[in-house]
Amino acid sequence: MWPFELSGRESPMHIAIGVYDEFTSLDAMGPYQVLQHVPGAEVVWCAAEAGIVRDDAGLLRMEVERTFDDVPRPDILVVPGGFITRKLARERHPIVDWIAGAHEHTTYTTSVCTGALLLGSAGILDGLEATTHWAAYDDLASYGAVPTEQRVVEQGKIITGAGVSAGIDMALTLAGRLAGDEVAMAIQLAIEYDPHPPYDSGAPSKAPPAIYEMVAAINDERAADASS
Amino acid sequence: MWPFELSGRESPMHIAIGVYDEFTSLDAMGPYQVLQHVPGAEVVWCAAEAGIVRDDAGLLRMEVERTFDDVPRPDILVVPGGFITRKLARERHPIVDWIAGAHEHTTYTTSVCTGALLLGSAGILDGLEATTHWAAYDDLASYGAVPTEQRVVEQGKIITGAGVSAGIDMALTLAGRLAGDEVAMAIQLAIEYDPHPPYDSGAPSKAPPAIYEMVAAINDERAADASS
Numbered sequence: 001m002w003p004f005e006l007s008g009r010e011s012p013m014h015i016a017i018g019v020y021d022e023f024t025s026l027d028a029m030g031p032y033q034v035l036q037h038v039p040g041a042e043v044v045w046c047a048a049e050a051g052i053v054r055d056d057a058g059l060l061r062m063e064v065e066r067t068f069d070d071v072p073r074p075d076i077l078v079v080p081g082g083f084i085t086r087k088l089a090r091e092r093h094p095i096v097d098w099i100a101g102a103h104e105h106t107t108y109t110t111s112v113c114t115g116a117l118l119l120g121s122a123g124i125l126d127g128l129e130a131t132t133h134w135a136a137y138d139d140l141a142s143y144g145a146v147p148t149e150q151r152v153v154e155q156g157k158i159i160t161g162a163g164v165s166a167g168i169d170m171a172l173t174l175a176g177r178l179a180g181d182e183v184a185m186a187i188q189l190a191i192e193y194d195p196h197p198p199y200d201s202g203a204p205s206k207a208p209p210a211i212y213e214m215v216a217a218i219n220d221e222r223a224a225d226a227s228s
Numbered sequence: 229m230w231p232f233e234l235s236g237r238e239s240p241m242h243i244a245i246g247v248y249d250e251f252t253s254l255d256a257m258g259p260y261q262v263l264q265h266v267p268g269a270e271v272v273w274c275a276a277e278a279g280i281v282r283d284d285a286g287l288l289r290m291e292v293e294r295t296f297d298d299v300p301r302p303d304i305l306v307v308p309g310g311f312i313t314r315k316l317a318r319e320r321h322p323i324v325d326w327i328a329g330a331h332e333h334t335t336y337t338t339s340v341c342t343g344a345l346l347l348g349s350a351g352i353l354d355g356l357e358a359t360t361h362w363a364a365y366d367d368l369a370s371y372g373a374v375p376t377e378q379r380v381v382e383q384g385k386i387i388t389g390a391g392v393s394a395g396i397d398m399a400l401t402l403a404g405r406l407a408g409d410e411v412a413m414a415i416q417l418a419i420e421y422d423p424h425p426p427y428d429s430g431a432p433s434k435a436p437p438a439i440y441e442m443v444a445a446i447n448d449e450r451a452a453d454a455s456s
Contacts, residue, residue, distance in 0.1 A: 026419065029257035033392065036285045043287055052291060057264045059271055063280060063289040113420075134420060151424040163420025164261065168393065173426045182439060185429035189443045191254065192341075192362060192391030194430030195423035196379040198401045201413035202422030211410060215417045 012042040013178070016074035016102070018095050019047050019064060020088065022226065025055040027080030027112040030167035031174075035078070037187045038179050046071045048094040056082045056226075068098035073105045076174070080167070081113030081132070083219075083226035086139055089121035090227075096121045110159040110174060112167035116140055119158070128155045133163035134204050135219040149203075165202075168193060240270040241406070244302035244330070246323050247275050247292060248316065250454065253283040255308030255340040258395035259402075263306070265415045266407050274299045276322040284310045284454075296326035301333045304402070308395070309341030309360070311447075311454035314367055317349035318455075324349045338387040338402060340395035344368055347386070356383045361391035362432050363447040377431075393430075396421060 015035050017028050036043050046066040047053050053062050077099060088095060100122040103109045111119050116132040119125050120143025130145040130153050137147040152170045153160045159177075161170030172193070176184035188194075201207040207215070243263050245256055264271050274294040275281050281290050307327060316323060327350040331337045339347050344360040347353050348371025358373040358381050365375035380398045381388045387405075389398030400421070404412035416422075429435040435443070 024261075025257055026261035029253055029261075032288065033252075033254035033257075036287065043285070045287065057271070059264065059273065060260065061291040061293075063291055065289075151422070152426070162422075163418075165396065165419050165421040165423065169424055169426060176426060181427065182436075185427045185435060186439050186443050188425060188427050188429045189432070189435045189439060190391075190447070191393050192430055193393040193423075193425055194379070194390075194434065195393065195421075195425065196397055197416060197421055197423065198380070198397060198404060199409065199413045199416050201416045202420055204417070206422065207413060207417045208410075211414050211417060215414050219418070 013038070013040055013076065014071065014074040015041050015043045015076040015078065016071045017043065017045050017078045017080070018068065018098060019045060019053050019062070019080065020084070020093060020095055021054055022056045022084035023053070023080045023082040024113060024164055025057070025060050026164050027082070027115060027167050028078070030165060031078050031112060031171035033191055034168060034171035034175055034187055037190060038175050039183065041178070044071055044074065056084065068094060072102060074102055075107045077102055077106050077109045079111040079115035079118050081111070081115040081117070083114070083222045085114040085117045086223055086227045089117040092121060100124070106157065108157050108159060108174060108177065110161070110170060112161045112170055113163045114139070116145070116160045117143065119160070120145055124158065128158060129153050130155065130158070130160040131162045132160065135216060135223070241266070241268055241304065242299065242302040243269050243271045243304040243306065244299045245271065245273050245306045245308070246296065246326060247273060247281050247290070247308065248312070248321060248323055249282055250284045250312040251281070251308045251310040252341060252392055253285070253288050254392050255310070255343060255395050256306070258393060259306050259340060259399035261419055262396060262399035262403055262415055265418060266403050267411065269406070272299055272302065284312065296322060300330060302330060303335045304406070305330055305334050305337045307339040307343035307346050309339070309343040309345070311342070311450045313342040313345045314451055314455045317345040320349060328352070334385065336385050336387060336402060336405065338389070338398060340389045340398055341391045342367070344373070344388045345371065347388070348373055352386065356386060357381050358383065358386070358388040359390045360388065363444060363451070
């Protein structure tokens, strides 16, 4: 039905979104909404174990049928973030080994928000520019990456997106790389992504200082809680 | 931890997101990400029956624990869309009766995308301005609503959002109404919602005509398939 075909492929392109308990929902759901429309692509959710995976609010419960072992060589990796990533990165959660192994064979390896810390822990960001949630630049730098404040950072086949909602912009960028600008524009129209936020407070440089200080403090506290 | 309190409330504010098989994931997940941060609010997912609910791509499987009967009087209703809504609206799926009954007691009744058709079927949009996905204005008008091309439309306690990704803007608007501008701005910063789409093709008036025609045709076809 979708009138595009990816040229030269006989099997579907596998786009694997790797999740874990306490991931941040929109980090994954933004790219999922975009990438499911890439022609010839098949999106696969996977986790360390099959079963229910819950998000960081504890309210979203997803049934995930595939494990990382089931999807060792996806064409595309998408890694969402969450406060818990600081701990998962430090303790080398199974997602880290999955990323390290899969990355050798991917066409693109991508992250949203603090998913970048998991890429960092997998050792694939050393010396590269990358982005993450604005509250996690120092954590990202600790893995040898060079944090930038861009919304989407492309370094060869690694694409990182900024915090939470930036996954939509990251995924549209990726869709353009995978299937061309026209397809990405069609997807943007299909999901009516013509954003008009009612406030202009979405970045540290734009938010009133008092709000920035408050949200930064909350972030630090939640990150510390999740890391302990 | 979140240093805001909603004044004058002794019990949590219940925000119910009503889902059904074949809902469009981001329609629900955008507002979910925003509204979970409203101080004093408790987000509840519900469906006609408890169990697994899948999205319109068939890849996301959510475990929903509450039924519409379990949550007859939420403070806030959020109704996502999907191609299937045209059929659900026509056949008065249980979500329609739930909306009609709950709306009498809500503080706000909201929709994203073609969720507006379910509000329309519940008889609560007659004579009111409202919005929906750009491909569904005629369907919306058939329920007596006056479609507008705004991203978010507020009419008293009814707030409707445009297609798919507009749920984020709708929910930030709602968060501002529920908890004040500062809270909404803090949430915007927390989810780093400072959008920079890599293309400017998110509305019919902005997309190249050939892309618009193509996406409109695909939408019509998917809507017809889902309605049959």
